[in-house]
Each structure stands twice: as C-alpha cells, then as structure tokens.
Amino acid sequence: MNYRHIYHAGNFADVFKHVLLIALVQSLSIKNTPFFYLDTHAGIGEYDLQKKSAQKTQEYRDGINKLASPLYTKEVRASPLLYDYLKLIEGLNNSRDSKKIRYYPGSPALVKKLLRPLDRMVLTELHLEDNSQLKQLFSKDKQVAVHYLDGYQALKAFLPPKENRGLVLIDPPFEKTDEYQQIVQNVVQANMRWPTGIYAIWYPIKEAKAIKTFYKDFIKSGIREILCCEIQISDIAENNGLQACGMMVLSPPWQWQKKIELVLPLLSHILSHPSEGHYSVKWLVPE
Numbered sequence: 001m002n003y004r005h006i007y008h009a010g011n012f013a014d015v016f017k018h019v020l021l022i023a024l025v026q027s028l029s030i031k032n033t034p035f036f037y038l039d040t041h042a043g044i045g046e047y048d049l050q051k052k053s054a055q056k057t058q059e060y061r062d063g064i065n066k067l068a069s070p071l072y073t074k075e076v077r078a079s080p081l082l083y084d085y086l087k088l089i090e091g092l093n094n095s096r097d098s099k100k101i102r103y104y105p106g107s108p109a110l111v112k113k114l115l116r117p118l119d120r121m122v123l124t125e126l127h128l129e130d131n132s133q134l135k136q137l138f139s140k141d142k143q144v145a146v147h148y149l150d151g152y153q154a155l156k157a158f159l160p161p162k163e164n165r166g167l168v169l170i171d172p173p174f175e176k177t178d179e180y181q182q183i184v185q186n187v188v189q190a191n192m193r194w195p196t197g198i199y200a201i202w203y204p205i206k207e208a209k210a211i212k213t214f215y216k217d218f219i220k221s222g223i224r225e226i227l228c229c230e231i232q233i234s235d236i237a238e239n240n241g242l243q244a245c246g247m248m249v250l251s252p253p254w255q256w257q258k259k260i261e262l263v264l265p266l267l268s269h270i271l272s273h274p275s276e277g278h279y280s281v282k283w284l285v286p287e
Helices: 012-028 052-057 070-078 080-095 107-114 128-137 151-158 179-193 208-220 256-271
Strands: 035-039 046-048 103-105 120-124 144-147 165-170 198-204 226-232 244-250 278-285
Touching: 012 080, 012 107, 012 165, 012 198, 012 226, 012 244, 012 256, 035 107, 035 151, 070 080, 070 256, 080 103, 080 107, 080 256, 103 107, 107 120, 107 128, 120 151, 128 144, 151 179, 165 179, 179 198, 179 208, 208 226, 208 278, 226 256, 256 278
Parallel strands: 035 120, 035 165, 120 144, 165 198
Antiparallel strands: 046 103, 198 244, 226 244, 226 278
C-alpha cells in the first residue's frame, strides 16, 4: 500500500475523471428518487496542493491549473459541465479562504457537494492513514459512511443497496499486476447482484496489450451497454509517466454520452500538448 494520490492530485487524469463523474451524478439527480454512491478507493477526500508531496511532482500544473487559467476562461464558461466543475473547485478554496486553487477535492468531496438530502454515500479506503483522514473529513456528516475495507470487498459488502438507483466508482491505484483482471471479475459479480447500478471504472493507458485484454474480458462477460471514454495528452512512450487514461461506464445514463461528446474536445484542447492530444468516446458493447 505505497500509493499516495497526493502526488498526482489535480493532474489531467483527475480533471478528466472528475468532469465525467460530475456528469454522472448530475444525471442521477434529475429524478426525484434517491440514489446510492459507492467509492471503492476513496483516498483522503481532499488534497492540499501546497504540501511537499504535491509540490514534488506538481502534476496539477498540467491539470486543474490549466483549466483554471485565464487563457481558457471563455471556453470554460461556454461549457456548462466544465463551468460547474470549476465552480466546485473554487467553492472549496473560497471556503478555506484561499484565493488560488490550493485545495483539490477528490471524488468523495466532489460528489458530496452534489448529493441531495435523500441520497447516500459509502466510502472505502484500505490505506490506514488515508482512511483516518477520510473519516475525519466526514466525521460530522451522517449522510456519509466511511469504512476501512478493501475496495473489491466493498462491492460484495454494500451491493445491492436498498436504493434501486446509484453509481459505483472504481478507481484503484493499479499497483497490482492483476488489477485489470480483479476489476473484471469483481464488477461482473457486482453487476449480477445489482444490475440497475451504474459502474464507472477509471483506468490508466500505458500498455496496449493490457488494455486490449481488459476490453476483451468485458466483451466476453455478457454485460451490455459498456461505453469507453478516453483521453491522451501526449505521445505515449516508455518511462514517460501517465499520458493517457480512460473511464469505462457500464449502463451510462440517458443523454450522458452526448454531454461527454460535447465536453471532451474542449477538455482535450486545454489539457493536451499541441498536435499530440487525442480523445474518444466509443461503445465497447452496445445496448
């Protein structure tokens, strides 16, 4: 358990993931019935970008700092989704009396801002120190339950929930060599127990062979309606760090795809290196 997200908080992958996540939660919020949200690898919830660990890599400079740059104010304001996302970031910093973007919310903090009183959130985190910070962040919030538990075990422990609708975010650190296989195996089982839920899986794109196998395993699973959204900010090369990632969404909400097809070209333009950026929205398995 050596992975600490503070080194990568606010980077391009976070921006991509959280913009898509906000769109999913907004779609769930359209109906008046309650929904359930499960975050299997929740982290600490919020990140201080001025901490030494974040300053060591400064990955946020090519992520949230680009999006918040005055150079792109016009473009961001023209996109309702990007504007909503940036306002959530700014709101967190304003509440901490920070005029600049010093604090970056992880997925738990972002989703919490979007929950309605009737909705419910469960967070699991297996890193002991991170779990402690996460519990402290939500210690006074009865709408949020934090558990010290393996993320894949959480799929068995909390699904199906009492709510008929909801979202599961699976965002592991990908330290294990069999992480992709673990995801497929556990998500297939979870989907059998709770087929009405939406499953959003973030994944890094480094080795083409691993990604192809990941795709094939899900295609063979028998699950229908699997949409893959991906972004690449620079040419992928060995030892060049993370340059591309994706989010696989099982049973995406109605009209969600159209939202993403509108926002990804702009997001790619802002975050990518000139002439090296690429994005895609494609059905791995149609309805």
